[in-house]
Amino acid sequence: MNAPHVRQALIALCVLAVGALLAVGAVSIPAAAGYAGVGPNFLPWAVAGALLVCGGTLLWQALRGGLRDLAPPSGASHGDWLALAWVSAGVLANAALVTRIGFVLSCALCFALAVRGLRGAEGRPAGGVRQTLVDVVGGSLISLPVYWLFTKLLAINLPGLTGSGWI
């Protein structure tokens, strides 16, 4: 079995796992069928069963020559995992910091990290301190107006560095 088929089999196993998880959860949902004859536990069991069947079929296909009717994926055949790591770092840093340093700065940082990763994916130099500063400013120029639009115009709460609603 070659590498893509191993990965396909892993995906199939994930689907099976979700199905199994749903089934385990469905055990604790009472039937409470009433007049309908089917209660709140009916669809959970049905979906769990369907996912197990789908996952099983996917696994069978993966082990027997790979998934059927597969469109070739777009883009490169090998992933640029370093670029993905940079972009991921940006999103996760944003999640960790947004309530601490405010929406604007946190998003600017996310922007800078993501741009760095995406630039690297294009094979261009990531740039030094200067470039990073430019990126942070660029990110702020997007996040600031968005922040104002939401906090000032639409009165939707976003976390700020200060309580003023301006930054």
Added chain:
Amino acid sequence: MNELLVNLAGGFATAATPLNLVWAFVGCALGTAIGVLPGLGPAVTVAMLLPITSQVEPTASMIFFAGIYYGAMYGGSTTSILLNTPGETGTMVTALEGFKMAKNGRAGAALATSAIGSFVAGTLATVLVTVCAPVVAEFAVTLGPPEYFMLMLLAFTTVSAVLGQSTLRGLTSLFLGLAIGLIGLDQITGQVRYTAGVPELLDGVEVVLVAVGLFAVGETLYNALYEGRSEATLHKMNRVHMTSADWRRSWPAWLRGTAIGFPFGTIPAGGSEIPTFLSYAMERKLSKHPQEFGTTGAIEGVAGPEAANNAAVTATLVPLLTLGIPTSVTAAILLSAFQNYGLQPGPQLFQTSPALVWALIASLYIGNVMLLVLNLPLVGMWVKLLKIPKPQLYAGILIFATVGVYGMRQSALDLVFMFAVGLFGVAMRRFDFPAAPVIVGMILGPLAEAQMRNALSIGEGKWGVFVERPMSLALMVVVVAVMVLPRMARLLRSRTVA
């Protein structure tokens, strides 16, 4: 008929207030922009903006969201013609001939026929919506839970089994979506399901989270991982102008495209892919210049599909408003916007919120005029958006994703979930699992479940209720046909070849 005009006039009165006009304009402009930009579609944009439903009144925000939806179809064609990467799936076919025309220095004519064609089709389709929607709503009142359940089943079937390469993977996506939809309180008994004791999950998983994660974040991560070296060439613009020969060749194609697109939008057939392809095939067959197709680019091949696309998109409002059944991903997200307001689209909506419904329909007329102006004389402005470098574009999308997801529930943990869904989206795209059934499944799933159980209550627990009622039986036959016929056709074809 008279009542219709009175209703419509009332709708115009509401839609034409300065504030609502501003919402319509911003919606159309934003729609055009995100249609032009690769990486952002109308579904994810509306999803990101769902937090505004907590502050903006329903009529204004529905006018705004609808503007984004059909505005994106105008903008998407610009990208298809100039860049050959369709901005929207519905404009995929436009890229076939449009890009060839642009290559041969006829970008201006292609842009003009697609903008005017979109306007003609959009406006005609709006007239049809105006006339059809009340009739369908009146009819829909007579439908009971069994019929609704069958209609929803039909929507599930078409979105997962008909579209995409593989029925198996489509169904897998659908069931994953249904599984997400199960989380939270059961609609009928109030039973808690799959919340793992987390109180935030009682209301279910936010649509914003899943849509933004799958489409925006997933797309960005996919780009970083696989698409860094993919290059696209931007074609030069020239004067947006059609010769009289272009007009002569375009207008029959617009009308035919509208005629094909509208019916497809009203049935749960998964949006605008099928009608645009059908229209393309028809224009190719009917054209007096078949030699231009696939070589220098035939203007009919742009005009027809563009019209079909816009007519289909406008027509999706008919089942959405009258039956509460979304036939595309964006319509599904519009449905959840209605739900945020505690409104349930369906036949009753015409009685309970006539002002909203008619203002929305009136805004379609206004919006199409706005879009014609935005996309004909001002097309050059949007083309500049295509010059934004990819890293900055996708990193910027992440900022907007954050606003939408965080703004919905003010929870930083949701951003982590969004990232997880994004990773999941990368895997789905790499292994060719369609994303649309996940969204439709999670939004429509709980509604379908409620209809099914109500239907069974009517039938006193017997499944026979679905076949005893003639309308329900007829719909069931359609569902089965939709599942079986394409496969039979494929089987027969492979037999005759072999």
